Amino acid sequence: MKKHLLSINDVSREDIVRILDTAESFREVGTRVIKKVPALRGRTVVNLFYENSTRTRISFELAAKRLSADVINFTTSGTSVAKGESLKDTALTLQAMGADAIVIRHSSSGSPYTLTKWVRGSVLNAGDGTHEHPTQALLDLYTIRERLGRFEGLRVAIIGDVLHSRVARSLSFALVKMGAEVTLVGPPTLIPPDAEAWGVQVSYDIDGVLPKLDVCYMLRVQRERQRQQYFPSVREYAHLFGLTRERVGMLPEGALIMHPGPMNRGVEIDSDVADLPQALMEDQVTNGIAVRMSLLYLMLGGAGAEAVSDDE
Amino acid sequence: MGSAQLLDEGEIRRAITRIAHEILERNHGAESVVLVGIAARGDDLARRLAGEIERIEGVKLPVGALDITFYRDDIGMRAEAPEVHETRIDFDINAKVVVLVDDVLFSGRTIRAAMDALVDFGRPAAIQLAVLVDRGHRELPIRADYVGKNAPTRKDEIVRVAVKEVDGEDSVVVEEPRVVEEPR
Amino acid sequence: MSERTLFRGAHVVDPAGGRDGVADVLVDGERIAAVGEEASGASAGAKVVECDGLVMAPGLVDMHTHLREPGREDKETVETGCRAAAVGGFTAVAPMANTDPVADDPAVIEEVRSLAVRAGLCDVFPVGAITKDLGGEEMAAIGEMAVIGVRMFSDDGRCVPTARVLRNALQYSKAFDVLIAEHCEDPTLAEGAQMHEGYHSYTLGLAAQPAEAEEIIVFRDISMARLTGGRLHLQHLSATGSVELVRQAKAAGLRVTAEVTPHHLSFTDEDLTTYDTNFKVNPPLRTAEDREALRGAIADGTIDAIATDHAPHAVEEKDAEFDQAPPGMIGLETALAAVITHLVDPGKMTLTRTIEAMSTAPARLMGATDHGGPIEGGRQANLVVFDPSAMWVVEAPFTSRSRNSAFLGTTLHGRVVHTMFRGELVVADGKAQR
Numbered sequence: 001m002k003k004h005l006l007s008i009n010d011v012s013r014e015d016i017v018r019i020l021d022t023a024e025s026f027r028e029v030g031t032r033v034i035k036k037v038p039a040l041r042g043r044t045v046v047n048l049f050y051e052n053s054t055r056t057r058i059s060f061e062l063a064a065k066r067l068s069a070d071v072i073n074f075t076t077s078g079t080s081v082a083k084g085e086s087l088k089d090t091a092l093t094l095q096a097m098g099a100d101a102i103v104i105r106h107s108s109s110g111s112p113y114t115l116t117k118w119v120r121g122s123v124l125n126a127g128d129g130t131h132e133h134p135t136q137a138l139l140d141l142y143t144i145r146e147r148l149g150r151f152e153g154l155r156v157a158i159i160g161d162v163l164h165s166r167v168a169r170s171l172s173f174a175l176v177k178m179g180a181e182v183t184l185v186g187p188p189t190l191i192p193p194d195a196e197a198w199g200v201q202v203s204y205d206i207d208g209v210l211p212k213l214d215v216c217y218m219l220r221v222q223r224e225r226q227r228q229q230y231f232p233s234v235r236e237y238a239h240l241f242g243l244t245r246e247r248v249g250m251l252p253e254g255a256l257i258m259h260p261g262p263m264n265r266g267v268e269i270d271s272d273v274a275d276l277p278q279a280l281m282e283d284q285v286t287n288g289i290a291v292r293m294s295l296l297y298l299m300l301g302g303a304g305a306e307a308v309s310d311d312e
Numbered sequence: 313m314g315s316a317q318l319l320d321e322g323e324i325r326r327a328i329t330r331i332a333h334e335i336l337e338r339n340h341g342a343e344s345v346v347l348v349g350i351a352a353r354g355d356d357l358a359r360r361l362a363g364e365i366e367r368i369e370g371v372k373l374p375v376g377a378l379d380i381t382f383y384r385d386d387i388g389m390r391a392e393a394p395e396v397h398e399t400r401i402d403f404d405i406n407a408k409v410v411v412l413v414d415d416v417l418f419s420g421r422t423i424r425a426a427m428d429a430l431v432d433f434g435r436p437a438a439i440q441l442a443v444l445v446d447r448g449h450r451e452l453p454i455r456a457d458y459v460g461k462n463a464p465t466r467k468d469e470i471v472r473v474a475v476k477e478v479d480g481e482d483s484v485v486v487e488e489p490r491v492v493e494e495p496r
Numbered sequence: 497m498s499e500r501t502l503f504r505g506a507h508v509v510d511p512a513g514g515r516d517g518v519a520d521v522l523v524d525g526e527r528i529a530a531v532g533e534e535a536s537g538a539s540a541g542a543k544v545v546e547c548d549g550l551v552m553a554p555g556l557v558d559m560h561t562h563l564r565e566p567g568r569e570d571k572e573t574v575e576t577g578c579r580a581a582a583v584g585g586f587t588a589v590a591p592m593a594n595t596d597p598v599a600d601d602p603a604v605i606e607e608v609r610s611l612a613v614r615a616g617l618c619d620v621f622p623v624g625a626i627t628k629d630l631g632g633e634e635m636a637a638i639g640e641m642a643v644i645g646v647r648m649f650s651d652d653g654r655c656v657p658t659a660r661v662l663r664n665a666l667q668y669s670k671a672f673d674v675l676i677a678e679h680c681e682d683p684t685l686a687e688g689a690q691m692h693e694g695y696h697s698y699t700l701g702l703a704a705q706p707a708e709a710e711e712i713i714v715f716r717d718i719s720m721a722r723l724t725g726g727r728l729h730l731q732h733l734s735a736t737g738s739v740e741l742v743r744q745a746k747a748a749g750l751r752v753t754a755e756v757t758p759h760h761l762s763f764t765d766e767d768l769t770t771y772d773t774n775f776k777v778n779p780p781l782r783t784a785e786d787r788e789a790l791r792g793a794i795a796d797g798t799i800d801a802i803a804t805d806h807a808p809h810a811v812e813e814k815d816a817e818f819d820q821a822p823p824g825m826i827g828l829e830t831a832l833a834a835v836i837t838h839l840v841d842p843g844k845m846t847l848t849r850t851i852e853a854m855s856t857a858p859a860r861l862m863g864a865t866d867h868g869g870p871i872e873g874g875r876q877a878n879l880v881v882f883d884p885s886a887m888w889v890v891e892a893p894f895t896s897r898s899r900n901s902a903f904l905g906t907t908l909h910g911r912v913v914h915t916m917f918r919g920e921l922v923v924a925d926g927k928a929q930r
Contacts, residue, residue: 029399037382088816
């Protein structure tokens with residue numbers, strides 16, 4: 001595996017299978033009474049979160065702690081970040097503290113790439129602007145594989161504000177890499193032109209797409225997009241593109257409903273739909289810890305250069 | 313490259329039978345005994361032992377599989393993070409006698425890691441160790457309670473264990489280390 | 497007795513003088529004394545500079561540069577910028593007005609000029625602002641600046657926001673026969689943009705502007721030029737559509753001229769996939785098709801001049817998240833080499849046309865009469881001598897105070913050996929002499 005995980009393009013098909021297989025073992029660790037293994041004892045993992053995201057940060061924090069690593073949290077409500085210290089100076093400070101891995105979430109696309117210039121440890125992208133969110137895509141793949149057992153030929157629709165969604169990008173790239181058929185659905189103003197160049201299809205007609213799906217993946221649509229005039233009103237959006245109870249009825253039997261969270265109930269997804277049994281949002285959260293443990297283990301568990309010979 | 317067979321299929325079978333008897337003898341029966349095989353191959357051997365014990369005593373012992381990768385003491389020293397196998401211990405080990413089963417006992421580090429892992433699952437009454445081959449060269453104060461064959465080896469020799477379930481045949485072979493020809 | 501220098505054996509490329517061949521050039525004091533056999537004959541006692549295998553041209557002229565003084569002397573000063581220009585083979589530069597304070601009246605113009613004279617490394621022709629404080633509403637003191645010799649006006653950094661203001665400026669400028677130069681960028685389409693809008697911006701998740709942001713202003717401004725008859729110059733063109741519009745305007749006989757930067761001739765939006773802020777520039781680097789159109793246009797003369805848009809920025813400003821970094825890259829020291837590497841060597845443009853685009857044409861447009869050639873007796877000695885085949889790796893530090901260059905780490909062909917400004921070798925053997 002590469003030293004950094006900045007984009008889903010940093011992992012090959014084989015890498016992804018290995019990450020998901022290893023995550024199985026970490027899921028098992030999560031079922032034990034003592035949910036901890038000493039694998040990354042003595043390592044330091046830093047959570048550098050410039051964007052408020054309690055759920056993703058906690059997921060990474062638990063993942064690192066269950067591997068017995070030490071965790072440091074640098075968040076926006078914290079000290080130097082709020083004081084306006086530059087990203088570079090913060091990075092150099094973390095470097096001086098001996099961070100083995102830095103998990104960064106930032107509102108500027110590309111900031112994880114910039115961070116790699118200044119630190120020696122591994123950099124994991126926990127979401128950068130509207131660019132990518134590779135760990136979310138991986139835990140989504142894990143959830144899909146757990147329920148449906150395969151990716152090849154799977155029909156997946158990603159529905160909502162694709163234009164501003166880092167999850168949509170990472171997930172599309174990941175699914176296409178694993179052989180699934182992806183369709184992006186939403187109003188034309190929220191889907192990038194030439195998206196077909198990503199190896200996906202595009203449709204503005206949700207009702208035409210739903211009956212032929214194995215996975216229905218809903219994206220968060222912020223109310224702010226209406227203020228920015230990407231669609232005339234929230235009501236119109238929910239009416240034309242929202243996953244309503246009626247629309248769930250159009251999905252084939254056994255189709256999965258997923259959402260990266262947090263949900264805007266009543267906008268992209270109806271409240272009672274979110275609570276249906278085929279809606280896997282809770283699974284996605286649980287699997288998130290196992291998949292992140294798997295990533296931290298695979299990225300920090302090897303030396304890269306020097307190796308020790310096999311020893312029984 | 314020279315290799316010598318240490319145990320053939322028949323010898324392995326007899327060793328497992330003998331160990332099964334020894335376990336029952338030492339623990340005065342099968343009550344509160346559970347078997348945990350160390351992946352990989354150790355858990356196949358553990359299942360065979362359980363089968364033998366059932367044949368002899370008529371008792372079906374709980375058998376689990378333990379992967380010790382996350383407890384190794386050399387994580388971060390190899391080029392790649394070591395491969396992980398399945399861990400499945402579906403039963404309670406508190407107050408039980410856990411017999412750890414592995415194919416080869418060498419430096420003892422694997423067993424040290426296995427004991428650390430077990431302790432995270434609960435508090436056994438006792439931990440015993442059964443191995444198919446003890447090849448010497450301990451680096452930690454660890455010893456086996458049940459041994460299939462004592463086979464002193466040179467440290468640089470390679471002991472290869474094959475089990476039917478994984479490799480298609482049963483055998484234990486000792487190989488000369490591969491010598492790399494130096495260019496003149 | 498004035499100092500005499502003989503440049504021996506250079507291949508002289510002088511479009512204005514119609515020369516393209518080996519000739520000796522004799523310089524006496526500040527002036528060219530003689531060229532050709534006459535020079536070789538009268539050269540007794542002169543210091544000889546061997547130029548076998550080298551090319552001599554009139555000193556390069558950059559009609560679009562940023563010297564940052566007054567206001568941001570941490571990024572560059574008039575002196576360091578002029579030194580960088582000399583190292584790049586330039587003997588004249590036109591610094592833009594977006595300093596602090598803005599050059600919207602004679603006082604700032606005079607200050608920049610005097611700093612340049614004190615440095616004495618090249619000629620500086622400060623550009624005046626079109627509107628007061630670059631605010632886009634009221635005209636700056638165009639007439640008063642023209643009277644003290646300013647020949648070009650631009651709100652560069654910003655686009656003149658309304659057709660009405662641009663029309664007024666073009667109309668008013670006719671009295672002074674000056675050039676109105678525009679940075680074409682529709683603010684509503686370009687707001688918040690970090691790069692060119694296309695496949696790469698969608699994949700990288702960066703806010704972007706389409707080529708139309710430039711093209712619709714090019715169309716607007718050409719219309720105003722047609723309406724008023726003023727002289728319009730379109731700066732740093734980046735898009736195919738803009739090139740087409742300029743071609744049509746020229747065919748219609750309008751007084752429209754244009755320039756392009758070496759980096760728009762070298763790079764595309766694909767170069768941004770590593771989020772390296774040195775590639776972040778305004779107008780943004782566009783597609784390979786746009787680059788091809790620009791290359792064709794500079795080669796065939798549709799675009800008149802190559803100008804660097806040398807834009808120094810402090811290291812800590814560029815060493816930041818992509819959307820936080822200011823746009824712009826330095827270019828004085830790599831301009832000639834970039835053009836040789838990407839256009840001349842692959843055979844897309846001749847060396848003669850290159851000198852025309854980098855010296856003769858900008859000198860004429862800016863009114864820099866002592867520059868641009870011809871190289872002949874009696875004219876001021878502003879010359880550059882370069883090795884067209886020297887290979888070098890672009891590394892920091894630069895002669896410029898800043899180091900934000902997209903060419904860092906790349907290998908370029910073509911290197912300036914000597915630069916002579918008013919008869920003085922300010923750069924010799926590739927090194928600035930003071």
